[in-house]
Amino acid sequence: MAASAGSVKSVLQRAMRxxxxxxxGATGTGKSxxxxxxxxxxxxEIISADSMQVYRGLDIITNKxxxxxxxxxxHHMMSFVxxxxxxxxxxxxxxxxxxxxxxxxxRNKLPIIVGGTNYYIESLLWKVLLDAGEGxxxxxxxxxxxxxxxxxxxxxxxxxxxRLAEVDPEMASMLHPNDRRKVARSLQIxxxxxxPHTRWLEEQREQEGGDGLGGxxxxxxxxxxxxxxxxxxxxxxxxxxxxxxxxxxxxxxxxDFHARFNQHKVQNHSQNYQHxxxxxxxxxxxxxxxxxPECTTKQEKDLLRDKGIEALKIATKRYARKQNKWVRNxxxxxxxxxxxxxxxxxxxxxxxxxxxxxxxxLQVLERLSKGEEPPVSPLRAQEPEQRNKRSRHTCxxxxxxxxxxxxxxxxxxxxxxxxxxxxxxxxEAAGGQSQVSSAPPDAFRDASREPSPE
Numbered sequence: 525m526a527a528s529a530g531s532v533k534s535v536l537q538r539a540m541r542x543x544x545x546x547x548x549g550a551t552g553t554g555k556s557x558x559x560x561x562x563x564x565x566x567x568x569e570i571i572s573a574d575s576m577q578v579y580r581g582l583d584i585i586t587n588k589x590x591x592x593x594x595x596x597x598x599h600h601m602m603s604f605v606x607x608x609x610x611x612x613x614x615x616x617x618x619x620x621x622x623x624x625x626x627x628x629x630x631r632n633k634l635p636i637i638v639g640g641t642n643y644y645i646e647s648l649l650w651k652v653l654l655d656a657g658e659g660x661x662x663x664x665x666x667x668x669x670x671x672x673x674x675x676x677x678x679x680x681x682x683x684x685x686x687r688l689a690e691v692d693p694e695m696a697s698m699l700h701p702n703d704r705r706k707v708a709r710s711l712q713i714x715x716x717x718x719x720p721h722t723r724w725l726e727e728q729r730e731q732e733g734g735d736g737l738g739g740x741x742x743x744x745x746x747x748x749x750x751x752x753x754x755x756x757x758x759x760x761x762x763x764x765x766x767x768x769x770x771x772x773x774x775x776x777x778x779x780d781f782h783a784r785f786n787q788h789k790v791q792n793h794s795q796n797y798q799h800x801x802x803x804x805x806x807x808x809x810x811x812x813x814x815x816x817p818e819c820t821t822k823q824e825k826d827l828l829r830d831k832g833i834e835a836l837k838i839a840t841k842r843y844a845r846k847q848n849k850w851v852r853n854x855x856x857x858x859x860x861x862x863x864x865x866x867x868x869x870x871x872x873x874x875x876x877x878x879x880x881x882x883x884x885x886l887q888v889l890e891r892l893s894k895g896e897e898p899p900v901s902p903l904r905a906q907e908p909e910q911r912n913k914r915s916r917h918t919c920x921x922x923x924x925x926x927x928x929x930x931x932x933x934x935x936x937x938x939x940x941x942x943x944x945x946x947x948x949x950x951x952e953a954a955g956g957q958s959q960v961s962s963a964p965p966d967a968f969r970d971a972s973r974e975p976s977p978e
Contacts, residue, residue: 549751563597573639651739
């Protein structure tokens with residue numbers, strides 16, 4: 525019997541050789557399904573890395589796993605934050621998730637990170653967040669917890685940017701005044717730590733194992749799977765999933781949640797769809813429908829309902845593309861020592877899921893647990909795109925501030941900029957013959973008939 529127990533322990537230790545498993549992928553690719561299957565076979569427990577699923581409520585619209593699915597494998601970090609809390613941050617998530625990972629590893633359980641909030645996953649894989657002044661879990665669920673960042677975001681963008689420029693001019697030069705959330709975050713860091721945000725970032729990059737984009741890996745040799753699909757196929761799947769949500773009671777869920785938590789905010793003009801669970805894809809898309817006056821006709825309500833459904837489908841497909849872009853930029857276009865290998869799994873054909881997704885994933889984990897080379901090769905790193913230097917540019921013609929060299933190049937090629945260039949040339953031509961004679965022969969041809977792109 526002792527030999528049998530020792531054998532089991534040895535198997536578990538071998539299975540822990542991947543420090544943790546991370547399942548990446550766009551919404552609708554079946555990440556949770558794969559996580560559960562891996563958890564059942566490798567003594568794993570699942571940590572949900574989804575910034576909306578941490579809140580209680582809106583189970584359908586946030587696509588939480590069902591009670592039956594949770595019974596198959598332990599799940600963590602779901603439905604534990606009060607929906608009226610708006611100050612739960614990635615720092616709060618990281619601190620709690622790291623504690624869970626340590627506990628799992630101490631019990632020889634395999635941590636499985638799965639979810640669509642990629643910056644949550646990033647905070648666990650790399651040391652990319654501040655480690656000073658973050659011990660308190662300020663958003664553990666108590667309503668009314670102080671949130672300095674939210675207070676700062678209420679200020680005018682120009683005033684926020686002016687304050688940041690006084691204490692951290694380097695960071696201010698890289699952020700647009702209209703990007704109030706990032707400006708407020710940088711200002712908050714300086715206020716709470718007394719150290720400029722840029723200095724914190726420099727220290728992260730200078731750590732052993734860090735690179736120009738961030739700090740070193742937090743765990744050695746994680747196993748990372750990326751579930752990807754043909755986008756045309758995924759688009760149809762996402763549309764069908766929205767239809768399934770509607771059949772499951774999505775509208776009733778939204779109406780109930782609105783009545784309990786949102787209606788009074790709308791009446792007081794204090795609604796904000798940029799924070800907390802209220803920024804969930806699907807909630808703000810139905811705002812017009814949920815706030816329609818009682819005197820509205822059924823036909824008008826139905827039109828608003830259909831408008832919300834269409835907006836939800838568009839937003840979901842847009843978000844899927846954003847998620848895939850993040851994976852490419854952070855893994856496939858970022859060749860560096862602190863970027864782990866990624867194993868691609870094609871989920872285009874769901875009828876072949878066990879053969880093209882489950883079986884390869886299990887083979888990779890089995891080989892890694894034995895210290896052997898997996899039968900499936902990781903995805904090759906692509907050639908990195910031009911690094912976007914966050915330089916500050918001002919276009920006097922368009923009266924526009926542009927941050928970033930790539931954004932500046934795009935602006936110079938834009939229709940709006942070319943319109944203002946032609947407008948200036950016409951003005952110069954009208955002001956004197958000298959300007960006309962120095963212009964290209966056909967610079968003003970048909971210019972008077974060109975409409976403004978605005």
